[in-house]
Amino acid sequence: MSRRSVAALAHADADRCIVLPHLDQPLDREAWLDAATEAGVAASAHWELTEPAFVRATVEHALSKRAPQDVLALQLWPDDAPIAGVVRVSTHDAEGLEAVAARLASSGAARIDRIDGAMGAGCEWLHLAPIPGESEDGLVGWQAVFAGDEVDVLVTLEPTVPQLLPALLDDARALAADLVIEVDGRPMRALALPERLGLEVGESWAPEDDA
Known part of the structure; x- marks a missing residue:
């Protein structure tokens, strides 16, 4: 990506995200993992089966998901399921x-919907992904x-298991809708995209600068 100053502004429940x-x-790394594990244990205290070792492994896995293009990455700990998810911007x-x-619009096989947010209108979709170590798709992102x-x-x-996605x-x-991206100090405004588009099931977004 070209050199620009990019900042991400978003609101999230501090008690449920890292x-x-x-x-x-x-x-x-170790000091950060210690602090993040403590935060994860607090966020998951209402789950009877959650152990600190599990939380630490989950946090460490989240850390491995960061990418160079990310301007923001969060681990979310929902209230109603014993799982944590990673959201990257x-x-x-x-x-x-x-x-x-x-x-x-390259394929009409799956549903693409409009999502409205602080930056303007965008598009959202679900895609499939393989379970690590297996060839068949079993996860949904x-x-x-x-x-x-x-x-x-x-x-x-x-991607996570379909039963836990909701x-x-x-x-x-909510994070995407609330998100504000500033480019060189100026708020980014999204261009209007068609409301109904198609994307092949199983295809995740891969911008040209990732190739």
Whole structure:
């Protein structure tokens, strides 16, 4: 991605989320894991089966999901399910409205919906992903894209088992709707995309600068 100053502003329940440090941020890994585990134990205290060792492993797994393009990454601990999810916000050089729309409209096999947020209108969809170590798709993830003049903003809920997706999806959508991205100090405004588009089931977003 071209060199720009990009900042992400979002609101989330501090008692139920852990901010994952950026890859470029100096990190005392063990000290951070200790503090994050303590926060995760507090967030999951109402789950009878949650042990500190499980929480630490879950937090460490979340840390491994960060990507260089991420401007914000959070681990969410929902109230109503013994699971934690990772939401990542990444920015990419703008492909242009026509290119983004063409990518999303490349197949009519799945449902693409409009999502309205502080940045304007974007599109959201579900996609499939394989279970680690297996070839068949068994996980479901969620993504939303907001296309701008300078950057495209991608919000990703990392894939999870289908039965647990509903416990995470509302929080991910709320974060995307509330999200503000500032580019060189200016709020990014999303360009209007078609409300109904198609995307092939199983296809996740891969911006050109990730190739």
